Amino acid sequence: MSLNQEVLDGRLLFAIPKKGRLHEKCLSLLAGADIQFRKHDRLDVCLVRNHHMALVFLPASDIPSFVGKGNVDLGITGHDVILESQMQDLVTEELRLGFGKCALQVQVPEVGPIKSVDDLAGKRVVTSFEVLSGQYFRELDARLQLSGDQKTKIEYVGGSVEAACALGLADGIVDLVESGDTMRAAGLHPIATVLETEAVLIRSSVPKHPHLVSLIEVITKRIAGVIAAGKYVVCQYNIRREKIAAATLITPGKRAPTIAPLEEENWVAISSMVEKGKIASIMDELVKIGAEDILVFNLDNCRV
Ligand SMILES: Nc1ncnc2c1ncn2[C@@H]1O[C@H](COP(=O)(O)OP(=O)(O)OP(=O)(O)O)[C@@H](O)[C@H]1O
Numbered sequence: 166m167s168l169n170q171e172v173l174d175g176r177l178l179f180a181i182p183k184k185g186r187l188h189e190k191c192l193s194l195l196a197g198a199d200i201q202f203r204k205h206d207r208l209d210v211c212l213v214r215n216h217h218m219a220l221v222f223l224p225a226s227d228i229p230s231f232v233g234k235g236n237v238d239l240g241i242t243g244h245d246v247i248l249e250s251q252m253q254d255l256v257t258e259e260l261r262l263g264f265g266k267c268a269l270q271v272q273v274p275e276v277g278p279i280k281s282v283d284d285l286a287g288k289r290v291v292t293s294f295e296v297l298s299g300q301y302f303r304e305l306d307a308r309l310q311l312s313g314d315q316k317t318k319i320e321y322v323g324g325s326v327e328a329a330c331a332l333g334l335a336d337g338i339v340d341l342v343e344s345g346d347t348m349r350a351a352g353l354h355p356i357a358t359v360l361e362t363e364a365v366l367i368r369s370s371v372p373k374h375p376h377l378v379s380l381i382e383v384i385t386k387r388i389a390g391v392i393a394a395g396k397y398v399v400c401q402y403n404i405r406r407e408k409i410a411a412a413t414l415i416t417p418g419k420r421a422p423t424i425a426p427l428e429e430e431n432w433v434a435i436s437s438m439v440e441k442g443k444i445a446s447i448m449d450e451l452v453k454i455g456a457e458d459i460l461v462f463n464l465d466n467c468r469v
């Protein structure tokens with residue numbers, strides 16, 4: 166069947182970054198939420214088999230405006246991209262997704278006369294984020310009372326921003342930094358952070374298709390479940406009954422720990438959800454109060 170408007174009619178449209186840093190993570194998220202599809206190489210739209218839904222693969226930077234204008238109902242993109250495309254009033258950020266984390270930073274050559282943003286003010290800045298950089302340097306120029314030709318000059322480039330200083334195009338740049346490898350390889354260092362960002366699930370603030378609201382909720386809850394499952398582990402251990410109060414303080418769980426008696430008198434088994442990042446120190450604490458047979462399980466999915 167070829168794709169046309171009739172086939173898509175009435176389906177929930179969900180925009181996914183078609184390439185770049187967010188693409189693979191989004192595919193894992195869709196798999197975790199059991200959203201089944203087969204994408205044809207040449208097509209950026211594909212039908213979802215098990216929901217009345219279609220996926221639309223778009224550049225991350227276009228997704229806020231597609232969602233904001235109601236052409237698609239849901240989308241995943243970076244928080245930075247929403248602000249850069251000035252769509253924050255037209256889209257609602259439903260969920261932070263915990264990946265695509267990085268910072269938009271002002272960077273200058275490590276070796277050189279510019280040591281702070283005040284030194285950079287009034288000079289040439291190259292970036293792919295001209296809106297966010299424009300706002301940032303407008304405020305800086307105003308604070309330093311720079312006017313007319315004295316103001317910072319912002320120039321847009323579509324990529325390879327980090328090369329601009331070495332090429333003599335700029336005195337500083339504004340670009341995304343995650344590990345810092347790209348920045349250091351270009352001989353740059355950060356002097357200010359404009360914005361911290363991560364991937365977010367967004368929907369239109371004014372939904373165009375009211376009949377899809379309940380499906381949007383189902384999909385949002387499923388994705389929230391996959392994200393929560395990635396943040397938590399289940400910790401299970403055996404401990405003497407008189408230590409239950411101390412153990413509950415260490416592993417209080419989401420609502421309360423599950424406590425079951427063991428066949429051995431005065432011993433219980435406790436299981437509890439624990440934040441993944443805290444599990445090592447929690448296990449240390451449990452050992453200190455006499456916990457034994459501590460087991461930790463990853464979660465594939467959950468609803469909390
Ligand atoms: N190094 C990074 N680490 C984490 N997240 C990042 C990184 N770079 C970009 N992102 C996030 O991913 C979004 C899309 O950036 P990316 O550069 O992957 O997209 P793109 O421009 O569509 O792809 P490409 O650069 O391949 O053309 C960014 O707006 C940001 O939210």
Ligand SMILES: O=P(O)(O)OC[C@H]1O[C@H](OP(=O)(O)OP(=O)(O)O)[C@H](O)[C@@H]1O
Nearest residue numbers: 186324325341342343344345346347348
């Ligand atoms: O701090 P790091 O971990 O080095 O990441 C930062 C780099 O990642 C992004 O580019 P990406 O590699 O996605 O390619 P692009 O320049 O083509 O967008 C961003 O534009 C930086 O160049």
